[in-house]
Amino acid sequence: MNCEICGKPIFGKPITIEVDGAYLKVCEECAKYGKIVNERKNNEAKVSGIVRPTKNQVEEEYELIDGYGRIIKEIREKMNLTQEQLGRKIGIKPSLLAKIEQEKIIPDYPTLRKIEYSLKVKLRK
Ligand SMILES: [Zn+2]
Numbered sequence: 001m002n003c004e005i006c007g008k009p010i011f012g013k014p015i016t017i018e019v020d021g022a023y024l025k026v027c028e029e030c031a032k033y034g035k036i037v038n039e040r041k042n043n044e045a046k047v048s049g050i051v052r053p054t055k056n057q058v059e060e061e062y063e064l065i066d067g068y069g070r071i072i073k074e075i076r077e078k079m080n081l082t083q084e085q086l087g088r089k090i091g092i093k094p095s096l097l098a099k100i101e102q103e104k105i106i107p108d109y110p111t112l113r114k115i116e117y118s119l120k121v122k123l124r125k
Pocket of ligand 1: 004006007008026028029
């Protein structure tokens with residue numbers, strides 16, 4: 001291939017440089033006209049970019065077991081905890097916990113994990 005700046009054929013691996021936000025593949029001589037881009041680092045950034053959403057997806061993909069609200073309520077009562085006490089323990093409002101127990105809302109993942117941890121119960125399928 002030819003250098004994108006001087007047009008001379010490039011022998012060996014072209015050097016990728018950044019000039020005003022544009023990426024150019026250039027010869028060794030023209031590399032001084034821009035910032036040399038480390039291609040390997042670029043690829044690594046792309047890979048981790050793919051990994052991140054996958055991780056989020058796993059955390060968000062959960063299905064609650066049937067009757068999760070009733071189970072939370074039963075275990076909480078067995079442990080002699082009021083909605084306020086358990087709510088304080090896991091850092092949510094008692095009114096929010098009440099809605100979770102009534103299955104009016106589905107707890108978000110961190111809240112769910114805290115409930116599971118506090119009550120020593122698994123609420124996901
Ligand atoms: Zn050149």
